[in-house]
Amino acid sequence: MAVINGDDLKSYCLDVARRAKAASGELARVTGAQKEQWLRRSAELLLERSLALTEANHQDIKAAPDFGLSDAQIDRLRLTPERIDAVAHALGEVAALPEPIGQVISSSIRPNGLEVQKVRVPLGVIFFIYESRPNVTADAAALCVKSGNAVILRGGKEAAHSSAAIAQIMAEAASEAGLPADAIQLVATADREAVGHFLNLPEYIDVAIPRGGEGLIRRVAREAKMPVIKHFAGNCHVYLDASADLEMAARIVVNAKTQRMGVCNAAESLVVHQAAAGTLLPVVAAALRAKGVELRACPRAKTHLPDAADATEADFAAEYLGPILSIKVVDSLDEAIEHVNRYGSKHTDAIVTRDLGAARAFAARVDSSAVMINASTRFNDGGEFGLGAEIGISTDKFHARGPCGMNELTSYKYVCYGAGQIRE
Numbered sequence: 001m002a003v004i005n006g007d008d009l010k011s012y013c014l015d016v017a018r019r020a021k022a023a024s025g026e027l028a029r030v031t032g033a034q035k036e037q038w039l040r041r042s043a044e045l046l047l048e049r050s051l052a053l054t055e056a057n058h059q060d061i062k063a064a065p066d067f068g069l070s071d072a073q074i075d076r077l078r079l080t081p082e083r084i085d086a087v088a089h090a091l092g093e094v095a096a097l098p099e100p101i102g103q104v105i106s107s108s109i110r111p112n113g114l115e116v117q118k119v120r121v122p123l124g125v126i127f128f129i130y131e132s133r134p135n136v137t138a139d140a141a142a143l144c145v146k147s148g149n150a151v152i153l154r155g156g157k158e159a160a161h162s163s164a165a166i167a168q169i170m171a172e173a174a175s176e177a178g179l180p181a182d183a184i185q186l187v188a189t190a191d192r193e194a195v196g197h198f199l200n201l202p203e204y205i206d207v208a209i210p211r212g213g214e215g216l217i218r219r220v221a222r223e224a225k226m227p228v229i230k231h232f233a234g235n236c237h238v239y240l241d242a243s244a245d246l247e248m249a250a251r252i253v254v255n256a257k258t259q260r261m262g263v264c265n266a267a268e269s270l271v272v273h274q275a276a277a278g279t280l281l282p283v284v285a286a287a288l289r290a291k292g293v294e295l296r297a298c299p300r301a302k303t304h305l306p307d308a309a310d311a312t313e314a315d316f317a318a319e320y321l322g323p324i325l326s327i328k329v330v331d332s333l334d335e336a337i338e339h340v341n342r343y344g345s346k347h348t349d350a351i352v353t354r355d356l357g358a359a360r361a362f363a364a365r366v367d368s369s370a371v372m373i374n375a376s377t378r379f380n381d382g383g384e385f386g387l388g389a390e391i392g393i394s395t396d397k398f399h400a401r402g403p404c405g406m407n408e409l410t411s412y413k414y415v416c417y418g419a420g421q422i423r424e
Contacts, residue, residue: 072262234264
């Protein structure tokens, strides 16, 4: 990444934002067919240049220890041929989705004959700040531009070579499809001050979306002069109800915790009904320990797991992003819901139960962006929800919540069709 200092940095950021704003206007003339062509060509080029992408990624992996990345973080950074295939596949899924812009969300005819339509429109310019997951570069660009938005991508320095290679491919494909060149811009400097400059340009940037560590997200939420779509943490729970099936409970908990530990929808906390703790906990704990997970348990849980470490209040609120899980035994469904709402981060929470009433109560009263019933927390994902991809998972309630796909990157306006009506 380039080194740009002082007034030059401020001028650079302003120029990028101005060009993005101009590109957002040009995108209004781009057809859905052009955007589909761009995405499919991008997918083709990613596959054709898989070797070059893995070589660029190798430079990032080699430098990762210098940035102090954990094993889980390095795993998130890594691009394998299989992951490149997955990125290309995700672009194809986004390409196949219906064109959102111009969609009539609702329509009505007033008594005076005026037709009132609610029509989907882009947000405009999106400033997207993210850390060391290079596949996110492709996902974000795809979703933003497909939904009619220009995007300014500010990736982490840890994935600089990988992100630049992906962005270059998508820019090349955009040119072939007739999209404006500045619809996708990757910030060319790792200077943290650049983020501050962009966050102070609400006249050019319509929304900021941070995706990364809690420190980054809180900084963006604090400094941004434009709306922010965010989530601060992913402290996800799995609650094993009194009627939970033993085999299903073990399978879901192990998957939710260990399928990928360094992601925001991985489980960090296990809550178990006391009536089933004696049966469920030893089996579930053994399966977790076989995967290398350290267990931190409350006093009641330790009666069944004497070798577990003591859990603290901080453990119940922690997002570990690694091989640690807190465990709490509760007396009732009500206490489980209270625990989840108190310590959770409103991201993803699951219940394992054979009691439909308990499932419905948990779904209605747990205040999270997604509630899973007899399924892993790992399913709270744009691709798994049929959105093609996601730019992030929002724990806000305005204006988007949960996985943010194309529709979450749009707003609407009212378009009224008349035949000369005037208001009396």
